[in-house]
Every structure is written in C-alpha cells, then in structure tokens.
Amino acid sequence: MAFDPNDLMKDRITDIGPPHFEQFFPPIIKENYGKWIYHEILEPGVLVHVSETGAEVYTVRTGGCRLMSVDMIREICDIADKHCGGYVRWTTRNNVEFMVDSKDKLQPLIDDLKSRKFPAGSNKFPIGGTGAGITNIVHTQGWLHCHTPAIDASGIVKSVLDELYDDFCSMRLPAQVRISLACCLNMCGAVHCSDIAILGVHRKPPFVEHERVSKVCEIPLAIAACPTAAIKPAKVEGMKSVVVNNDRCMFCGNCYTMCPAMPLANAEGDGVALWVGGKVSNARCAPKFSKLAVPYIPNEPPRWPTVVKDIKKIVEVYASDANKYERIGEWIERIGWERFFERTELEFRHEHIDDYRLAMTTWRTTTQFKW
Amino acid sequence: MALTHKTPMLDELEKGHWPSFISDIKQIAERKPACDDLLGVMEKSYEDKEGHWKHGGIVGVLGYGGGVIGRYCDRPDLFPNVAHFHTLRVNQPASKFYSTEHLRKVCDMWEKHGSGLTNMHGSTGDIILLGTTTDELEPTFYELTHTLNMDLGGSGSNLRTPSCCLGKARCEWSCLDTQDITYNLTQEYQDELHRPMFPYKFKFKTSGCPNDCVAAIARADCSIIGTWRDDIRIDQEAVRAYAAGELVPNAGSHGTEPRPLDIQKEVIDLCPTKCMAWDGKNLKIWNEECTRCMHCINVMPRALRPGTDVGATILCGAKAPILEGAQLSSVIIPFMRMESPYDEFKEFVEKMWDWWMELGRNRERLGELIQRLGLREFLKAVELEPDPRMINTPRYNPYIFYAREDVPGGWEIDAKAYRERHQP
Numbered sequence: 020m021a022f023d024p025n026d027l028m029k030d031r032i033t034d035i036g037p038p039h040f041e042q043f044f045p046p047i048i049k050e051n052y053g054k055w056i057y058h059e060i061l062e063p064g065v066l067v068h069v070s071e072t073g074a075e076v077y078t079v080r081t082g083g084c085r086l087m088s089v090d091m092i093r094e095i096c097d098i099a100d101k102h103c104g105g106y107v108r109w110t111t112r113n114n115v116e117f118m119v120d121s122k123d124k125l126q127p128l129i130d131d132l133k134s135r136k137f138p139a140g141s142n143k144f145p146i147g148g149t150g151a152g153i154t155n156i157v158h159t160q161g162w163l164h165c166h167t168p169a170i171d172a173s174g175i176v177k178s179v180l181d182e183l184y185d186d187f188c189s190m191r192l193p194a195q196v197r198i199s200l201a202c203c204l205n206m207c208g209a210v211h212c213s214d215i216a217i218l219g220v221h222r223k224p225p226f227v228e229h230e231r232v233s234k235v236c237e238i239p240l241a242i243a244a245c246p247t248a249a250i251k252p253a254k255v256e257g258m259k260s261v262v263v264n265n266d267r268c269m270f271c272g273n274c275y276t277m278c279p280a281m282p283l284a285n286a287e288g289d290g291v292a293l294w295v296g297g298k299v300s301n302a303r304c305a306p307k308f309s310k311l312a313v314p315y316i317p318n319e320p321p322r323w324p325t326v327v328k329d330i331k332k333i334v335e336v337y338a339s340d341a342n343k344y345e346r347i348g349e350w351i352e353r354i355g356w357e358r359f360f361e362r363t364e365l366e367f368r369h370e371h372i373d374d375y376r377l378a379m380t381t382w383r384t385t386t387q388f389k390w
Numbered sequence: 391m392a393l394t395h396k397t398p399m400l401d402e403l404e405k406g407h408w409p410s411f412i413s414d415i416k417q418i419a420e421r422k423p424a425c426d427d428l429l430g431v432m433e434k435s436y437e438d439k440e441g442h443w444k445h446g447g448i449v450g451v452l453g454y455g456g457g458v459i460g461r462y463c464d465r466p467d468l469f470p471n472v473a474h475f476h477t478l479r480v481n482q483p484a485s486k487f488y489s490t491e492h493l494r495k496v497c498d499m500w501e502k503h504g505s506g507l508t509n510m511h512g513s514t515g516d517i518i519l520l521g522t523t524t525d526e527l528e529p530t531f532y533e534l535t536h537t538l539n540m541d542l543g544g545s546g547s548n549l550r551t552p553s554c555c556l557g558k559a560r561c562e563w564s565c566l567d568t569q570d571i572t573y574n575l576t577q578e579y580q581d582e583l584h585r586p587m588f589p590y591k592f593k594f595k596t597s598g599c600p601n602d603c604v605a606a607i608a609r610a611d612c613s614i615i616g617t618w619r620d621d622i623r624i625d626q627e628a629v630r631a632y633a634a635g636e637l638v639p640n641a642g643s644h645g646t647e648p649r650p651l652d653i654q655k656e657v658i659d660l661c662p663t664k665c666m667a668w669d670g671k672n673l674k675i676w677n678e679e680c681t682r683c684m685h686c687i688n689v690m691p692r693a694l695r696p697g698t699d700v701g702a703t704i705l706c707g708a709k710a711p712i713l714e715g716a717q718l719s720s721v722i723i724p725f726m727r728m729e730s731p732y733d734e735f736k737e738f739v740e741k742m743w744d745w746w747m748e749l750g751r752n753r754e755r756l757g758e759l760i761q762r763l764g765l766r767e768f769l770k771a772v773e774l775e776p777d778p779r780m781i782n783t784p785r786y787n788p789y790i791f792y793a794r795e796d797v798p799g800g801w802e803i804d805a806k807a808y809r810e811r812h813q814p
Contacts, residue, residue, distance in 0.1 A: 090506070137404070
C-alpha cells in the first residue's frame with residue numbers, strides 16, 4: 020500500500036470528502052450537542068457555555084496568525100494535549116479556541132498560553148476576541164503567496180493588530196468591530212460587509228505584452244472578462260493581440276486573471292483603500308455593505324503607518340461617539356456621512372461619489388442633510 | 391542553519407504584541423530551504439512594492455479539476471527553492487474541531503511533502519497547505535487519502551468547500567444542525583466539488599441563526615440561515631434577574647461585572663419592529679410582529695431563546711465584487727425545514743444548478759445571472775411562487791415585462807377591426 024509513482028491508479032482513493040466532524044469533538048461537546056442553554060463571557064477571551072445537563076465548557080479564545088507553520092500547530096497540539104484532553108478548534112476568524120470541561124482547569128491553561136512568546140518577543144497566544152472588542156482580522160494571501168495582489172496581507176494585519184492589541188484583549192467598544200483585509204478586488208476574503216475593510220487596489224491599467232498574448236492567453240476570454248468592455252482584439256505588428264481603452268478601465272484586474280500577459284501590479288499605482296460600516300448579522304438592522312472611507316493610501320511597508328493611523332482614528336472616534344450596541348455602520352447612519360468625515364477628519368474626495376453602475380442609488384435625494 | 395537572506399524590513403514585523411508570522415516562518419526556515427527563500431521573496435516584495443508570484447497554470451492530481459492551485463515564483467534565479475510553491479486545499483471537518491492526534495498527522499505529512507507552512511484556514515474554510523513542488527502533489531494526495539482519511543477541497547469553477555458556524559456543537563442559538571448539513575452536502579456533491587462543471591465558483595454556507603457567524607449572507611451563492619416560526623421562549627424570572635442586576639447583560643460582551651439592565655433602553659427601544667413591552671415585571675413580545683433579528687436574545691441569553699419550530703431561510707446570490715459588483719444574498723425560500731437527508735433542499739439545488747449551467751456565461755456567478763435575467767426567471771426555473779418576503783419593496787418602475795400568455799388574446803391584434811374603430 021505504498022505510493023507508486025509509476026502506477027497512480029494503484030489503490031487510488033478519491034472523493035471520500037472530509038472526515039466526519041463528530042470524531043473530533045471533545046467528549047463534553049459530543050455529550051451536550053444541541054443541549055446548550057446559555058453562555059457568558061467571564062473575562063475577555065474566556066467563555067463559559069452551560070448545558071441543560073448542567074455540564075459547563077470553558078473556552079479560551081486566542082488570536083492567531085492565519086499563516087502558521089507546522090511547528091506552531093504542534094505547539095497548539097502540545098497545549099491541547101496538556102490541558103484540553105487532546106482537542107482544539109479554529110474559528111471562522113482564524114482564532115484558536117482551547118476548551119476545558121471544568122473551571123479548575125481554566126487558570127493553568129490561561130497561564131500557560133500567556134507565558135508563550137516568540138524569540139523576538141511577540142505573544143504567541145493573545146487571549147481575547149470576544150464581545151464588544153476587535154476580533155482577529157481575517158485576510159487573504161497578499162505578497163506572500165498570491166499572483167494578483169496590490170498589497171501585502173499578513174504584514175498589514177500584523178501592523179494594525181499591534182496598534183489595536185488592547186482592543187483585542189478588552190471589550191470597551193460600543194459593539195464588536197470586525198476588520199477584514201482582501202489584497203485585491205477579487206476579494207477572496209469577501210470583505211465587502213465588514214465594519215472596517217482593508218482592500219488592495221490597483222490604479223494603473225494593464226499593459227499588454229503583445230508578443231506573449233497569443234502564446235499564453237485565450238483572447239476571447241480576456242476580452243469577455245472585462246466588465247466595461249474596455250478590451251478589443253487587435254493586430255499589433257502582425258501579432259494577434261488586444262488593446263485596452265485605458266479611460267474605461269476601473270482596475271479590477273480581471274483581465275490579468277484570464278491573461279497573464281496583461282499585468283497591472285505596479286509599485287506606484289498600487290495601494291490600500293479603507294471601507295467602513297458593513298455588517299453581516301441581522302441583529303437590529305439588515306446586513307450592510309461597507310462604504311468607501313479612504314480611496315487610496317500608498318503601500319508603506321513594512322509597518323504601513325498611514326493605514327494603521329487611519330484605522331486607529333476611526334476606531335477611536337467610534338468608541339467615543341457611538342451608542343452601546345451600535346455597530347460602526349449603524350453609528351454612521353445615525354450621525355450621517357457628513358459628520359463621519361468631519362469627526363474622523365478623513366478627506367472627502369471625488370472618489371467617494373459613486374460613478375459606476377447603479378451609482379444613483381447612492382446619491383442624496385432629500386434636502387435632509389446636516390451643516 | 392543560518393538564514394540565507396537579509397530581511398531588515400520583515401524583521402520590523404517581529405516587534406509588537408500580536409503574534410508575528412515572520413518569527414514563525416523564521417523558525418521553520420532554519421530547516422526548510424523553501425521557507426528561507428520565501429522570506430527572501432517577501433523581503434523583495436517589501437522593497438519593490440510588487441508581488442513576485444506568477445499565474446498558476448494547470449497543476450493538479452489525477453482525476454481532479456480543483457483542489458490544487460499552481461504557484462511559481464517570477465524570480466527563480468534568486469529564489470530557486472520556491473520556483474514551484476503550489477497550494478493544496480484540504481477539505482476541513484465541519485466547524486473546525488480537531489483532535490491533536492489527527493492534527494499531528496497533518497503536520498507530519500506536510501513536513502514530509504511540503505514547506506511546512508499552512509493557512510489555518512483559508513477564507514472559504516479549507517485547511518490550506520502552502521508550498522510544494524509539482525512532483526510532490528501525487529504523493530501528498532496519496533498520503534492525504536490513505537493516512538489521513540482526508541480529501542481535497544474545491545478551487546476553480548466548481549462547488550467550493552461548504553462551510554458553517556459551530557452550530558449545536560457549542561451554541562445555544564442554532565436552529566439548524568449546521569455541521570450535519572455541511573457534511574451531508576459535501577458528501578452528496580463530491581463530483582461537483584472536484585470536477586469543474588459550472589460557469590464559475592459556487593459556495594454553500596450555513597449559519598445556525600440570523601447572527602450569521604460565517605457571513606453566509608455576504609459570501610455564499612446559496613446561504614442557508616437558521617430561523618424559527620413560532621414564539622421566542624421567555625423565562626420571565628430571568629428577565630427580572632437581568633433588570634435587577636443579578637445577571638450580566640449581553641452575555642458579558644460589554645464587561646463582565648453584573649449591572650442592572652435597562653430593558654426599555656437596551657432591548658425594547660432597539661427592537662427593529664418595536665414588538666416588545668416591559669412593565670417592570672413581565673416582558674411581552676408580540677411574536678407575529680417579530681422579524682427574529684436576534685438583538686433581544688443576544689442581550690438576554692439566559693431569559694430568551696429562539697422558538698422550537700425551526701428551519702432555514704434559503705437565500706441566493708451573494709458574492710464579492712468581481713465581476714459585476716458585490717451582492718448580498720436575496721431571500722428565495724423564506725422557510726424550509728432542514729432534516730436529514732435534506733431531499734427537498736437538494737431538489738431545489740439541482741434545479742438551480744441546471745438553470746445556471748444552461749444560461750450562465752463563463753465566470754458569471756449565480757447572483758449575476760439572477761440579476762441579468764431577473765428574479766422572476768429564477769423563480770420560474772426553481773418552480774417557486776412569488777412571496778412578499780422575497781423583496782424589500784415592490785417595483786417602483788412601471789416597465790413590466792408582461793408575457794403574451796398574461797394578456798387575454800395574446801399579442802395578436804385585428805388591425806382591420808382597429809381601423810374600423812379609429813381613422814388613421
């Protein structure tokens with residue numbers, strides 16, 4: 020039953036799907052499946068869930084890097100073996116959750132997690148991410164692994180979370196704030212409904228490598244990929260290629276995804292846009308899209324100071340201004356966008372006025388506004 | 391082994407309190423040349439402010455059209471150990487619980503066949519194994535299936551790995567068995583998951599309640615969100631205990647010290663339909679007016695619970711911007727009972743896919759097709775009657791596409807009879 024490179028069909032197993040979830044449940048989770056009656060946050064990052072059977076499960080939520088090595092996962096396993104009976108889980112926001120089935124196991128777990136640091140000093144397992152605070156920033160690959168990014172991902176997230184660290188570890192905000200990052204408009208991370216979204220943007224149209232186009236692209240697909248019909252077939256110096264009407268380009272990068280001979284990443288053109296006020300929960304008001312707050316910030320590696328400063332400012336104004344339970348989007352709708360820009364001191368520019376499809380639905384059609 | 395590349399910019403990212411991914415990579419780079427070169431590429435990207443990865447090209451494992459994403463460095467001359475640095479998507483167990491025994495096997499396997507770097511997890515939910523070479527793909531897949539009893543997830547124009555919130559495993563609000571739904575759909579549609587057959591990607595996401603912790607409404611072509619149709623369950627004793635400051639409001643989200651809850655201000659005034667009243671002793675809910683937003687339940691989890699007549703609202707069409715702009719999912723089936731083996735739901739899914747596969751253009755998501763051809767056409771295709779729960783407002787433009795069969799006599803006009811009534 021060993022792998023035979025010369026006979027790939029030998030003993031081949033396909034389409035078995037994922038392992039069944041139940042085999043990975045800690046016993047207390049398995050025994051109380053569907054029986055939970057309430058939960059409470061005991062301190063930031065520490066939850067108790069209580070079952071109708073009287074059982075209690077204590078959870079310690081720690082922030083984690085989405086990118087992690089097998090060494091890090093093995094360390095997580097060591098902790099889970101020592102304290103949690105050999106089980107652990109990840110959340111949809113890339114936090115790691117350690118669970119214990121009695122209160123007396125809680126403090127040793129917390130102490131252990133707090134003691135672990137990387138050699139250069141950062142915490143391996145910051146505890147938090149619950150309630151009216153900031154939870155882990157979900158993000159995409161960025162320069163580390165993706166072929167279309169306008170920005171890095173992990174480095175910006177690290178820089179922003181260093182600044183907002185205290186708000187990960189506490190619950191002083193009016194409501195939860197979910198921050199997300201996508202490194203280009205493809206938005207593999209679907210950040211379009213986040214309280215604060217960090218988005219990589221290109222600002223230069225693709226250039227066409229005519230001598231490569233017919234070798235590496237299916238020209239009709241590249242043409243069809245453009246949402247604004249800016250790409251046309253053309254013969255350039257006898258070669259089958261395409262031309263781009265640059266004035267119609269809104270830099271989505273979709274042509275590059277279909278045709279590698281149309282690159283648009285560029286150090287001067289690329290950068291970060293910030294969006295605010297989105298949510299997915301149905302609590303109180305309907306889910307909302309994030310709206311543009313800052314159209315463009317240049318790439319500023321390694322610590323991305325302008326991105327960090329603008330996000331910090333938005334969070335601080337929100338923290339001091341919003342009512343309890345108001346998400347960022349609810350707060351802005353109450354005070355109005357004119358007040359949002361005034362209070363955050365972010366510049367309102369022509370880019371904030373939508374001029375794409377259905378733009379009119381975003382223009383003001385009332386005399387109700389504020390001076 | 392000393393690291394090969396100087397990384398002064400990346401070294402800055404080792405400072406600060408938040409866990410440093412650079413510190414993590416540096417540790418493993420001491421024994422993994424690919425990780426060493428990865429740091430070099432990253433430093434170069436930080437200097438150039440441009441990425442250095444090329445398009446994937448076609449790599450994969452035999453018989454599968456997805457699950458592997460090809461990745462090549464565009465400077466293999468400088469960083470030969472990441473000349474190939476392909477990604478594998480591995481279908482995660484629903485809601486991401488693991489035994490350490492299993493996780494260690496994943497680590498050992500990836501230590502042997504790849505860079506040792508992962509994403510836990512990718513945005514769609516899979517375990518992402520980052521960085522291997524083309525000749526390692528088949529041996530990795532063999533070990534994945536034989537030793538780990540795991541399979542690849544989706545990539546490309548196919549069903550993407552379904553995902554869900556943690557549901558009944560550790561949440562008192564879940565109206566659905568989210569893990570079972572996810573597991574069942576994943577197994578049922580293995581072929582769709584592994585062999586691209588759609589116009590573009592298709593995502594299922596399942597949330598147990600309208601709080602929607604997996605963002606199903608924003609991210610899934612088909613969003614399954616738990617809900618209920620009967621009354622919110624009330625424990626009046628516990629409501630009084632919140633008012634008296636004996637219980638911590640909002641499950642401690644605003645601080646863990648007990649305080650008297652101002653039920654009028656923090657619950658009733660924030661109710662979107664104002665369907666509640668509090669007389670200082672009892673909480674009254676006019677449930678027929680409730681839209682099940684979850685706010686009151688979130689604030690008083692020990693006093694209020696969702697009802698027991700549970701099922702799902704099925705919504706369709708969410709996506710990120712590429713190509714036609716971002717969309718949220720729209721209500722298609724206001725309520726469906728979700729009980730294993732989910733036959734009614736699967737019947738709907740298959741009608742939906744048939745329509746999309748027949749009419750969708752290359753790289754057109756379901757939501758874009760619904761927008762292009764209209765919700766009415768979609769409802770016809772999936773054989774559903776219109777319902778006011780599907781809309782925010784009826785149309786306010788008067789241009790209605792009446793069909794020939796909607797009008798008595800069709801579209802045929804007797805021109806001669808018309809002219810007998812009207813002079814030209």
